[in-house]
Amino acid sequence: MVLEKIHKENDIKNLSPEELTMLADEIRQFLIEKISVTGGHLASNLGVVELTMALHLVFDLPQDKLIWDVGHQAYTHKLLTGRKAGFDELRKYGGMSGFPKRKESECDAFDTGHSSTSISAGLGYVAARELQGGSHSVVSIIGDGSMTGGMAYEALNNASRLKSNFIIVLNDNNMSISENVGGMSQYLNGLRTAQAYTGLKKGVEDTLKKIPGKGDRIICHMKRTKSGIKQLFVPGMFFEDMGITYLGPVDGHDIRKLTRILNEAKRVDHAVLVHVMTKKGKGYGPAEENPSRFHGTGPFDIPSGMSVGKKATDSYTDVFSKVLADIGKQDEKVVAITAAMADGTGLARFAKMFPQRFFDVGIAEEHAMTFAAGLAAGGMKPVFAVYSSFLQRAFDQTIHDVCLQNLPVFIAVDRAGLVGSDGETHQGVFDLSFLLEIPNLTVMSPKNRWEMADMVRFAVDFPYPVALRYPRGEAYEGLKEFRTPILYGKSEVISRESGIAILFIGHMSGLGESVWKAIKEAGYHCSLINARFAKPLDTELIRDLCRDHELIVTIEENVLAGGFGEQVVQYVMQTGEKTRVRTIGISDDYVEHGNVEVLRKEVGLDQETIVAQIKEDYLMIKED
Numbered sequence: 001m002v003l004e005k006i007h008k009e010n011d012i013k014n015l016s017p018e019e020l021t022m023l024a025d026e027i028r029q030f031l032i033e034k035i036s037v038t039g040g041h042l043a044s045n046l047g048v049v050e051l052t053m054a055l056h057l058v059f060d061l062p063q064d065k066l067i068w069d070v071g072h073q074a075y076t077h078k079l080l081t082g083r084k085a086g087f088d089e090l091r092k093y094g095g096m097s098g099f100p101k102r103k104e105s106e107c108d109a110f111d112t113g114h115s116s117t118s119i120s121a122g123l124g125y126v127a128a129r130e131l132q133g134g135s136h137s138v139v140s141i142i143g144d145g146s147m148t149g150g151m152a153y154e155a156l157n158n159a160s161r162l163k164s165n166f167i168i169v170l171n172d173n174n175m176s177i178s179e180n181v182g183g184m185s186q187y188l189n190g191l192r193t194a195q196a197y198t199g200l201k202k203g204v205e206d207t208l209k210k211i212p213g214k215g216d217r218i219i220c221h222m223k224r225t226k227s228g229i230k231q232l233f234v235p236g237m238f239f240e241d242m243g244i245t246y247l248g249p250v251d252g253h254d255i256r257k258l259t260r261i262l263n264e265a266k267r268v269d270h271a272v273l274v275h276v277m278t279k280k281g282k283g284y285g286p287a288e289e290n291p292s293r294f295h296g297t298g299p300f301d302i303p304s305g306m307s308v309g310k311k312a313t314d315s316y317t318d319v320f321s322k323v324l325a326d327i328g329k330q331d332e333k334v335v336a337i338t339a340a341m342a343d344g345t346g347l348a349r350f351a352k353m354f355p356q357r358f359f360d361v362g363i364a365e366e367h368a369m370t371f372a373a374g375l376a377a378g379g380m381k382p383v384f385a386v387y388s389s390f391l392q393r394a395f396d397q398t399i400h401d402v403c404l405q406n407l408p409v410f411i412a413v414d415r416a417g418l419v420g421s422d423g424e425t426h427q428g429v430f431d432l433s434f435l436l437e438i439p440n441l442t443v444m445s446p447k448n449r450w451e452m453a454d455m456v457r458f459a460v461d462f463p464y465p466v467a468l469r470y471p472r473g474e475a476y477e478g479l480k481e482f483r484t485p486i487l488y489g490k491s492e493v494i495s496r497e498s499g500i501a502i503l504f505i506g507h508m509s510g511l512g513e514s515v516w517k518a519i520k521e522a523g524y525h526c527s528l529i530n531a532r533f534a535k536p537l538d539t540e541l542i543r544d545l546c547r548d549h550e551l552i553v554t555i556e557e558n559v560l561a562g563g564f565g566e567q568v569v570q571y572v573m574q575t576g577e578k579t580r581v582r583t584i585g586i587s588d589d590y591v592e593h594g595n596v597e598v599l600r601k602e603v604g605l606d607q608e609t610i611v612a613q614i615k616e617d618y619l620m621i622k623e624d
């Protein structure tokens, strides 16, 4: 096995050309076997095996810096930098991350998880090198999907003025998670197909050259003109016109060609973009046929590609997807927007049924939010479905474009709460904090699958900005018997007693219910309340609880700072009531990757910890 010769970075440089070919095959086999067990981002990784090998052959790590965009495609990089053993524990709690992590290896130059950051980070590294007089290479590797994100263009705009080498590798597989969209994607397509005209170009150039005295001038003029024919002579004009040298396109599965072009790129004394064409899912039939399905996958059966494990009941996303599609049939004003997450958010169903009213804007959350605001101002009912952690990108637009104008945009905040194996970059644990501070915005969250359906209907018709937050995974099926209509700003009383009150928000329902049962079994009086709205707070109910409860316990899967519980604390303090409030949530830290149940226990969002805390608090209250 050639892979066994790789123990650390740069070991790959000792291999013969034949061994390199064998290594590429072995890496693919290794990734397929490991990911079929642990799950992970398979298709993107299979696509960049040779590209990563070439980068490791040409550059010296850790001195040279490789910056991976998103970072979901860095598995081969991990393998080539001595982390083979980590794949058994990939994305598990305490195990190896699925993304580059500086704390994991000095060969990981920059932490990522969200898209379109690599060119900015690379430029920062270049500026630091210039200021400190270094001579190492800096290489940002960005996919064509990530090139739809605004940050990439902001960075390119800056990169054009560089006076020293900076290499941008554009890994173009013609795919985002789903099919890539938009003008840049079309442009790259054009460059790929222009490749086919190389022979024609050469022929035209040769013929023109033969015109005595004038041929060279004509060619020169054509290269300078703005006309479309220039494309024939200067591929990558878009980049070239910005002052960024364009090299390629090159076959991303040919190690020899890749190393040659990367060495060429190293010699450029300013920013240079190397256009590499790869195949997402390369080397594994089911992933080549359906790269979207294998973009991020759970465990699967290798021969068939079928998922293994139990078929989950409907997730919150499934409920959202079905109800929205249903609403779409009745209300032609409803339009749906995604920032490149049609499958993940469940909007693919709506897209299929109402293609005219569906917009995939690319990985452009900021634009998506303002686009939704425009749609609302123009008389439509926009629903922007977005993962909680990616919504962080659109914070200003939520305030400036949506809420300041009080426009009826429905923000469907998926993956709110702990998401699990993607880790720190993807945990949706900040949205309550950054949404609750925004005037005019209503924030709600459902306790179970039925309430999810009711809330989607409520939110679509709500005439002002509204965010509906719900988690990744199976929708809770408990508390089914409680289904009172959703009333603006009103919570739902599940059990009203005295003494201790448990006030949960959204999917903390199951945990809240079990804590409530345990507290009652321990002999305490205890009320159980489903908050439903994090904003506005149901102040009437809270005031009422304060009359005969000594302790209110809030439970949320969000950071405590600025979260739901803090709003309750603040309100109770302002009323001057003596009731104590204990806030349960995530403390001031990032939560790493791992199974969600394990993570909940780690952060203290589990029955045992909460019950112990309540007993301790209550005892203290009684002693006072």
Ligand SMILES: Cc1ncc(C[n+]2csc(CCOP(=O)(O)OP(=O)(O)O)c2C)c(N)n1
Pocket (backbone or CB within 6 Å): 044, 047, 070, 072, 073, 113, 114, 115, 142, 143, 144, 145, 146, 147, 173, 175, 176, 177, 280, 295, 339, 340, 341, 363, 365, 390, 393
């Ligand atoms: C800000 C942000 N929005 C959405 C995502 C989800 N996401 C992860 S990878 C990906 C597609 C990236 O496409 P590309 O860069 O072409 O890489 P490929 O998977 O094709 O290798 C998307 C949309 C993200 N990581 N960050």
Ligand SMILES: CC(=O)[C@@H](O)[C@H](O)COP(=O)(O)O
Pocket (backbone or CB within 6 Å): 070, 072, 113, 295, 296, 344, 415, 419, 422, 472
């Ligand atoms: C890398 C990335 O950002 C996405 O692929 C993400 O991992 C998808 O997460 P879900 O599995 O929750 O859809």
Ligand SMILES: [Mg+2]
Pocket (backbone or CB within 6 Å): 143, 144, 145, 146, 171, 172, 173, 174, 175, 176
């Ligand atoms: Mg791509």
